[in-house]
Amino acid sequence: MRAMANSLKLPDEDPGKLRRSVVKPKGSAMSRRVCLFQGAFVARLSTALLAQSLSPSEIDPQSLRRPLPTWNQAEHEFGFANWDRIVSSRTIARGNQVHPLSEGTPLPTFSPGGDGAKQLQRSIDNYKLAGIVVLHNDKLRLERYALGHSAGGRWVSFSVAKSLTSTLVGAAIKDGYISSIDDVVTRYIPELRDSAYDGVTVRQLLTMTSGTKWNEDYTDVKADVALMYSTTVDSGMDATVSYMRKLTRDAVPGQKWHYNTGDTNLIGVLVARATKKDLATYASEKIWARYGMERDASWMLDRTGHEQGGCCMQATTRDYARFGQFILDGARIDGQSIVVDGWLEAATRKQVDIGQPGSGDGCQWWTRDNGPFNAMGLHGQQIHIDPARRLVVAINSAWPVAEFTEESLPARVALLDAIRAAIDSESRSNSGK
Numbered sequence: 001m002r003a004m005a006n007s008l009k010l011p012d013e014d015p016g017k018l019r020r021s022v023v024k025p026k027g028s029a030m031s032r033r034v035c036l037f038q039g040a041f042v043a044r045l046s047t048a049l050l051a052q053s054l055s056p057s058e059i060d061p062q063s064l065r066r067p068l069p070t071w072n073q074a075e076h077e078f079g080f081a082n083w084d085r086i087v088s089s090r091t092i093a094r095g096n097q098v099h100p101l102s103e104g105t106p107l108p109t110f111s112p113g114g115d116g117a118k119q120l121q122r123s124i125d126n127y128k129l130a131g132i133v134v135l136h137n138d139k140l141r142l143e144r145y146a147l148g149h150s151a152g153g154r155w156v157s158f159s160v161a162k163s164l165t166s167t168l169v170g171a172a173i174k175d176g177y178i179s180s181i182d183d184v185v186t187r188y189i190p191e192l193r194d195s196a197y198d199g200v201t202v203r204q205l206l207t208m209t210s211g212t213k214w215n216e217d218y219t220d221v222k223a224d225v226a227l228m229y230s231t232t233v234d235s236g237m238d239a240t241v242s243y244m245r246k247l248t249r250d251a252v253p254g255q256k257w258h259y260n261t262g263d264t265n266l267i268g269v270l271v272a273r274a275t276k277k278d279l280a281t282y283a284s285e286k287i288w289a290r291y292g293m294e295r296d297a298s299w300m301l302d303r304t305g306h307e308q309g310g311c312c313m314q315a316t317t318r319d320y321a322r323f324g325q326f327i328l329d330g331a332r333i334d335g336q337s338i339v340v341d342g343w344l345e346a347a348t349r350k351q352v353d354i355g356q357p358g359s360g361d362g363c364q365w366w367t368r369d370n371g372p373f374n375a376m377g378l379h380g381q382q383i384h385i386d387p388a389r390r391l392v393v394a395i396n397s398a399w400p401v402a403e404f405t406e407e408s409l410p411a412r413v414a415l416l417d418a419i420r421a422a423i424d425s426e427s428r429s430n431s432g433k
Helices: 002-006 033-039 047-051 073-081 115-127 158-174 202-206 239-244 261-275 279-291 317-328 343-347 408-431
Strands: 089-092 129-136 139-145 154-156 297-300 313-316 359-361 366-368 373-377 381-386 391-397
Touching (some): 089 279, 089 313, 115 129, 129 317, 158 343, 158 373, 158 381, 239 261, 261 279, 279 297, 317 391
Antiparallel strands (some): 154 313, 297 313, 359 366, 366 373, 373 381
């Protein structure tokens, strides 16, 4: 979500199976599945395509194995809900127990006719919100679906996956697979020696300060974020490593923040190399199965069969909210944190300045100086976590454009403001009793 940092000024409150199965779309080949991403993050669709929308029931998943900017709105809504019918993916298995979402009192303002309900409906009508789950004090306070989405349906995360990848680094350090975030990356990925990543540390990947020259312009078909998914892969090499080792250096490592999905993809490679497990399996073992997610999730694979650490899980909105609650509760399962001591305190607080007052980047979490932090993904995906309020908001959307605009940002802030105001009003009322 580069626009969060560079395109729009944020308000004071941030908007906030163990089995190694591979799901391959029928009739696809591994070399074709990521053709989707040659322009995967381009921001705008043409009005002509929007006017030619088909209903979701008429869409063939095989027809969506083409660049994302050519999708119309109906294809967004269908494709985001059926991502692993379009690309190859690996299952993140759930376990035998489900972490319950205990029913809390519904937020009054979101009852029919309330101001919050009207704001939510505007988000659905104008900004294609597909699902929202609000947890407060570990209780379910609001849940709503639209666009054919449902509590049991899954939705693509886009860059929300970055925050899960970061959490797996904290787990790998605690498990002894990674010695320190100050280790050099080449210790785990030796193919990066004699490249711009020589001397770059794990910490610098996590904070996107590797210093490599990288273009994440979603409107440029020749940008690195597009070419990474289409350039020929060197024989016998991981697709991400093959591309990233050819980059040049733009700044001294550790001195300049620059949003770089490729760096997060390398974090994924690093975790997989260190643990000797694919990311989906490790995510299941450490979080998904043990914490009690309700449904299996999936994780998109690249052309060489490896998960993309920087993008594209698919999970239910409820399970995204559970992940947010898991983080809010200190990444603890059965009273024990799965990450090394101090990890979340650092990862969810500003580590680098991103050029926006009051905002920062932690370790793959968007941070606010006043406490809240977010996992963000293109087309309106978000997990908003507010520790002071004990609040988690998970949102899935199908925005027609990839990033926040001057219209959609205030609308998202207004929706979160309505939720916060309801929580604060309730707290004041309770404190006066």
